[in-house]
Every structure is written in C-alpha cells, then in structure tokens.
Amino acid sequence: MNDRMMKAVLYDRYGGPDVLYLGRVPRPEPSPGEVLVRVRAFSVNGGELAARAGRLRILTGRKFPQRVGLDFTGEVAALGAGVTRFAAGDRVWGVLGRTSGFGSAAEYVTVPAERIGPVPDGLDPVDAAALPVATTAVTALRDKTGLRPGERLLVRGAAGGVGNAAVQLGRAYGAEVTALARAANLDFVRGLGAHRAVDHRTVRPAELGRFDVVLDTVGTDLRAFRRLLDPGGRMVTIAFDLERPVASLGYLAAGAVHGRGRVRFFSGNPTRADFDDLARHVAEGRLRPAVDTVFPLEETAAAHRALEAGGVQGKYVIRVA
Template sequence: MNDRTMKAVLFDRFGGPEVLYVGRVPRPEAAPGEVLVRVHAFSVNGADPATRSGTYRLLTGRRFPQGVGLDFTGEVAALGTGAAGVAVGDRVWGIVGRASGFGSAAEYVAVPADRVGLVPEGLDLIAAAALPIATTAVTALRDKAALRPGERLLVRGAAGGVGSTAVQLGTAYGAEVTGLARAANLDFVRALGARHAVDHRSVAPADLGSYDVVLDTAGTGLRAFRRLLKPGGRMVTITPDPKRLLASLGYIAASTVHGRRRVRAFSGNPRRGDFDTVARLVSEGKLSPAVDTVFPLEETAAAHRALEAGGVRGKYLVRVVEG
C-alpha cells in the first residue's frame, strides 16, 4: 500500500450515517509550525452529524469528499519547521482547525503545534479521547461565565460529552451543580459530582428554580432557560439550534445587546494552555474521561447512529490504531 496515503472516514454526499465510508486520501505533511500526529482515537461530537447531514453546508461547502471528526489523541510522528513545545513520540491530544481538510477521523492529522497538549502520564490514549472537548467546558465556565464557588450551575445535557465534563468542572470549581439528563442517566450524572440530577423530560424549565450560571449544550429553548438566571446571572451556549439555525443565531446575537441576562456563545478554538489546564485537572483527580463505547474505525457510522439515538453517557469513541 502506498505509504503516502492513509485511511480516513469520508462522505460523498450529505445524508444519514449510511453515507460514511472508510476511504484513502493523501497523507498530510507537517507544514512550518505544525505537527503531524498519528491518531490513536477520536470522539463523535454533536457537530459531526450536523456536518455529515449538511446542516452546516454554508460553512463546509459542497466539495466532496468531506471528512468528519473534531478531536483526537495520538503520538507526534513528525515536526514541521519551527514547531515548538512537543517532540516526536510525545503523547498528545488536540482539536483540528476548520481548514484541516478531512478532519480527525483519519490515521494522521497535521495541526498547528500550539493546538495540541501533552496527555497526562498514566492516562490511556484511547480513553483520553473523551477529554479534548473538556476545553469547551473550561472556556464556558472559567472564561465566559466566570463561575465562582458557591454559585448555582445548571448544565443541560449533563450526561453528554461536554455536559459530563462540565458537571465535573463545576464541582471542582465549588459550584452547586444541577444536571439535566434522561431519567436513565441520572445516577451517572450524580456520580460525576452533580448535587442534583433532574429528568429533563419530566420537569418544565420554569419549575427548575433560579441559577447563577446556565450552560446549554442543546441550543433549543434558549429563551425559557434564560429566564432562570438570577440578576447578574450568565448563560453560555455552545451550539445554536440545528433545526432553526438562522433564527437561533439571531436570538443569541440579539441577547448580547438587549437585556441584563445575556447569552454568551463561542466557537471552541483551544490552544495549548487550555489543554494544559485539562491535563492539570486530570492529574489532580478533578476530571476523568467518561467513556460510553469504543467503536473500531470501520464502524464510525454506528457511532454516529448511537449518538443521534440519544442517551449517551460521556463519549462515544472511535479507535483508529489496531490492537
């Protein structure tokens, strides 16, 4: 097999999980300032089905084939000129940029050196793939919401990828955490550190009480959850409503200038310092990977189906390396 190509998960048209297949594409090279990483595993995030189905076609375009995958763990295989802070053989985790080509669902990725961090010693590289997305929770709670000890934090989607890390982080930051999840996942959410776990299907938002910070991972019903904020409260959402994309983006934008209870939104773009924060929290025992199921690369479509079916506990991971 030509060693200048690699396996990658691709799709040639927008659609359901069935459009995904494992094909071969040119293996990337590390440009100046980049590192080439041999990928061990990646996770399936909410943005992946949206990309695959065409919801984000205005951003991704219509040129095919396209790839999926946002985060990854692996080993540094090569350094581009001027790449600093890591060495060949280092165990790293990171998130690919928007111009990364085929995404992280591949045998290799080339990314800027400052977009990866070192995986803590003793943490398995496969399980570690559940944690690069924790940088989103760090940015949301530490930077955007400035969560303080003793404050009341509500996490929507508390059993999911970002939500499960947010519950752990909120607890580590000294907040009183309430997690919303399916009834079957409430014990799981409590085990993550939530003081309260509530079935989101059985309680209307208006009956949830008031909060200093609301972290939204769903993008739906933002107006109703915004009303739960105390004076001076902060709401952070990590995604617009995929079914009402333009209207949702418009509401988020309007909320940043009208009213005291503003909705903060951001697009995750972590750098090494963010990954170092996650590594420190892992080393201190305040954050750990929550892994639901690990799929082989050839079953990435099954991982997409599982995520879209709902009910995930932590992350669905895909193993790229053999064995």
C-alpha cells in the same frame, strides 16, 4: 501498499450515517509550525453529525469527499519547520481549529503546534480521547461565565461530552450543580458530582428554580432557560437550534447585548494553554474521562448512529488500529 496514503473516514454526499465509508487519501505532511500526529483514537461530536447531515452546508459547501472527526489523541510522527516544543513519539491530544474543519477520523492528521498538548501520564489513548472537548467546558466556566464557589450552576445536556465535564468541573469549582439529562442518565450524572439530577422530559424549565450560571449544550428553548437567571446571572450556549438556525442565531446575537442576563454563544477553539490547563485538572483529580462505548475505525458510522439515537453517557470513542 503505498505508505504515502492513509485510511480516513469520508462521505461523498450529505445524509445519514450510512453515507460514511472508509477510504484512502494522501497522508498529509506538516507545514511550518505544524505537527503530524499518528492518530490512536478520537471521539464523535455533535457538530460533525450536523455537518454530515448537510445542516451546515452554508459552511461546509458542496465539495466532496468530505471528512469527519474533530478531536484526537496519538503520537507525534513528524515536525514541521520551527516546531521545538515537541519531539517524535510524544503522546499528545488536540482539537482541529475552526479554520481546519473536520478530518481527525484518519490514521494521521496535521495540526498547528499550538493546538495540541501533552497527554497526562497514565492516561491511555482511548480514555484520553474523551477529554479534548472538555476544554470547551473549562472555557465556558472559567472564562465566559467566571463561575464562583457557592454559585448555582445549571448544566443542560449534562450526560454528553461537554456536559459531563461541566458537571465535574462545576463541582470542583465549588458550585451547587443541577444537571439536566435523560431519566436513564440521572445516576450517571450524580456519579459525576451533580448535587441535583433532573429528567429534562418531565420538568419544565420554569420549575427548575433560579441560577447564577446556565451552561447549555442543546441550543433549543434558549429564552426559557435565560429566564432562570438571577440578577447578575450569566448564560452560555455552545449550540443553536438547527431546525430554526436564522432565528436562533438572531436571538443569540440580540441576547448577547440586550436584556437581563446576557446569553453568549461560542464554539471551542482551544490553544496550548487550554490543553495544559486540562491536563492539570486531570492530574489533580478534578476531571476524569467518561467513555460510553469504543468502536473500531471501520464502524464510525455505527458510532454516529448511536450518538444520533441519544442517551450517550460521556463520549463514543473510535479506536484507530
């Protein structure tokens, strides 16, 4: 077997989960400032589902095959020139940057050294793989909204990857947390620390009350949730309406500068400092991994199918043998 090749999850056309297959591609080599990581596990994220389905083709283009996978945990396999902070064998986690696209669904991945951090002791690769995306929740609450003790926080999509972390961190920061989720997930989000858990299918936004901070992970009905902000309130969303992308992004652009209660859209792009902060939250017991189901690499399509069906509690994680 050619040791310069590796297994990776690929697709040759846009479509449903069935377009995914396990193929072989050249194993990457780290450029200066990069690290080669042997991937042990990664999680499935909503953005890559949208990309695979062709909803982001204005960004992903028409060149195939394309790859999936955004975050990862593993061990350092090799260092590019100039990298001194890590050594071969170090256990790390990370997220591919905005310019890197997808590709962590593979046996190896290269990533800039500033995009990874050490995995906390005692955390196995599968559990660790549920947490890199939590850096988005940290950034949303710490930097984008400046959540303060005693404030009222609404988390929409509270059972998902970013949402479950936001519930935990909101509670740890001293906020009063309301979690919106499916009925089947209400006990789950209560267990994460939510003071109030609400079935999003049976309660209209206007009936939820008033909030100082709204964190949205869904991207639809943004006007309705913005109206829940008290004076001085802040709202951030990490998603937009994929059925109406132009109108949704236009509203977000206008909402960032006009009207009562600004709405900010951002996508996670964590750096080494964010991963260090994430590790501190884990070490201090503020944040714990939430793994719903573990799939082998060969069943990545099944994990995509499960996430599209809805109802996830935390993260679907893929183990790379």
